[in-house]
Amino acid sequence: MQRLPRSEQEKAWRAQALQVGEEALRAGKVGVILVAGGQSSRLQYEAPKGFFPVGPVTERSLFQYHAEKILAMEKKYGVVLPWYIMTNIYSIEETRRFFEEHGYFGKDPASVHLFAQRMLPAVDDDGKILLETKYAPAMAPDGHGGLLNALKSHNLLRDMRLRGIEYLFYFQVDNPLVKICDPMFIGCHILEMADVSAKTVKKSHPDEKLGNIGVLDGAYTVIEYTELLEEDKRRTDDNGDLLFDQGSIGIHVFNRAFLEAVVSGESRLPFHISHKAVKCVNERGEIAKPSAPNAYKFEQFIFDVFPQTLNICVVEVERWQEFSPIKNKTGPDSPETARRDLRNYFGAMLEGAGYSVPRDDNGNVTWNLEISPLVALGAQDLGERLPADFTPYDGLVLEA
Numbered sequence: 131m132q133r134l135p136r137s138e139q140e141k142a143w144r145a146q147a148l149q150v151g152e153e154a155l156r157a158g159k160v161g162v163i164l165v166a167g168g169q170s171s172r173l174q175y176e177a178p179k180g181f182f183p184v185g186p187v188t189e190r191s192l193f194q195y196h197a198e199k200i201l202a203m204e205k206k207y208g209v210v211l212p213w214y215i216m217t218n219i220y221s222i223e224e225t226r227r228f229f230e231e232h233g234y235f236g237k238d239p240a241s242v243h244l245f246a247q248r249m250l251p252a253v254d255d256d257g258k259i260l261l262e263t264k265y266a267p268a269m270a271p272d273g274h275g276g277l278l279n280a281l282k283s284h285n286l287l288r289d290m291r292l293r294g295i296e297y298l299f300y301f302q303v304d305n306p307l308v309k310i311c312d313p314m315f316i317g318c319h320i321l322e323m324a325d326v327s328a329k330t331v332k333k334s335h336p337d338e339k340l341g342n343i344g345v346l347d348g349a350y351t352v353i354e355y356t357e358l359l360e361e362d363k364r365r366t367d368d369n370g371d372l373l374f375d376q377g378s379i380g381i382h383v384f385n386r387a388f389l390e391a392v393v394s395g396e397s398r399l400p401f402h403i404s405h406k407a408v409k410c411v412n413e414r415g416e417i418a419k420p421s422a423p424n425a426y427k428f429e430q431f432i433f434d435v436f437p438q439t440l441n442i443c444v445v446e447v448e449r450w451q452e453f454s455p456i457k458n459k460t461g462p463d464s465p466e467t468a469r470r471d472l473r474n475y476f477g478a479m480l481e482g483a484g485y486s487v488p489r490d491d492n493g494n495v496t497w498n499l500e501i502s503p504l505v506a507l508g509a510q511d512l513g514e515r516l517p518a519d520f521t522p523y524d525g526l527v528l529e530a
Contacts, residue, residue: 131330131376131444132318143321150320151313154297155207160311161295161386162200162211165432166225166303167218167247167271171406174459178221180303181228182456186469186476187500187527192303192456193228197235198503199310204237206507211311212293214243216280218271222246236504245284247276252408252425260410260425263417268410273429274302274380275399282393290386298389300382300432304456306468307475308381315445316383324443325388326436330376331449336363339463340377341433343444349437352378354402376446378433379453383443392435399430450474470494476501482509485522497524504530 135141154160170179180196183189200211217225226244229235234242249269251259260268272279277300281287290298297316301308309315319327333340341352358374365373408425412418436442447453454471457463477487477495488496505528506512512528 131446133446134448144314144318147317147321148314149317151315151317152207154316154320155203155209155311155313158209158294159296160209160211160316161290161293161298162213162311163277163298163300163384164196164213164215164303165274165277165300167216167221167274167276168303169218169271169406171408172458173456173464178217178225178228179456180225182304182465184306184456184465184468184472185500186473187498187525190500190502192306194232194235195306195503196303196308196310197237199308199507201236202503202507203311210238210241212241212243212290212295213237214245214286214290216245216247216274216277219246219249219269243286243289245280245286247280248272248283250428252406252410252427254425260408262410264411264415268408268425270406270408270425270427271429273402273427273431275430275432275434277432278389278393278399278430278435281389287386287390287393291390295386298384298386300384302380302455305380305453306456306472307452307454309452315381315447318445319383319443322443323441324383325385325439325441327383327443327445328433329379329381329452330444330446331379331453332446333372333375333377334449336372338377339457340379342374343376343378343433343436344374346437350440350442351436352431352433354431356404357402376444379455381452382432388439389435392438397438399434401428401430403427404429450478473497473499479506479509479512480522483513483516485520487522497522497526499526501528502530 135144166180168179175182180193182192184192200213204211222244250272252268252270253259262268299311328343339355341354342358343352367373404427405423406425406427407420407423409419454468455463456465456468473495476499479501480487490496506515
């Protein structure tokens, strides 16, 4: 595992990885996979989650942030990055219209590929299939692990191979801080000759809802937070640190050839059960969406491909720079915390470029700030773009 670098040797290794990743990007060997088929049950958001307005000032959608990051990387490395977006059958046409209405956010429509994942019935506590209407079962997406079935059924791995794509950068729609196609991460993957790579962050507390990467019976695996025993969550090492202190954040690099081998083989990903609120016909024959979990969904998880290889690279990154998911309506991992973390990220960019921004006693930026990825992806880019007489202010929006 590559922990956050502390020694000069470790920093030099990441610098080398950066160069290797940049070479792969310039050579057109990288594609982008976004999984966006969830139903936002915890967020209680009726539209596809990618539509969610997360921008602290402009209310930019998650889809727009992701698209602008990809565009910025295309411009920087002089390539077109094919973007494969997995939705579900209920949201795919709505998502397509959203992209069309926004001109694909400036990205070439021919390089954006929307496809739907498989849907499976949801059941109640007695194992009976719930009804979405009086005449149709309630269906739910088969999880981000359903990506493998979808790639195979839509023949997308062949499309990737024909485009010369060797490495696939994978991420989930709800994280506005994700560094899409991070060249350092891609380079780590290549240098380690890995089939699969994963980013992790140090867990904020033992009960944080993040899976833990480890070795079980000689094979790499991820133990979901719902499946980790309570006593294991709190186990510590000789230094008093959590034994399971690294949380997987759903950011991966896959070798295309590895995924081709997986989907062409006989092995199948297991199904996991999740307890969620699902819209269904109630006892009075009325269609209603409950506020509390009422159904069990069957989902596959993409990290269940881990045991099928010994060539795995795990890279620890800084949470404040790369991870602030929108999962819940309020509280932790909510729109409020994501906007706070975006403000802090933009503030840090300004500080890194030599400007001052106010922060409260907790270190949070108090100004509303927003910087388009098309303006800058980091402090160095930002410093080179801003005029000499520039002065930041509350409510600042920097657009391309």
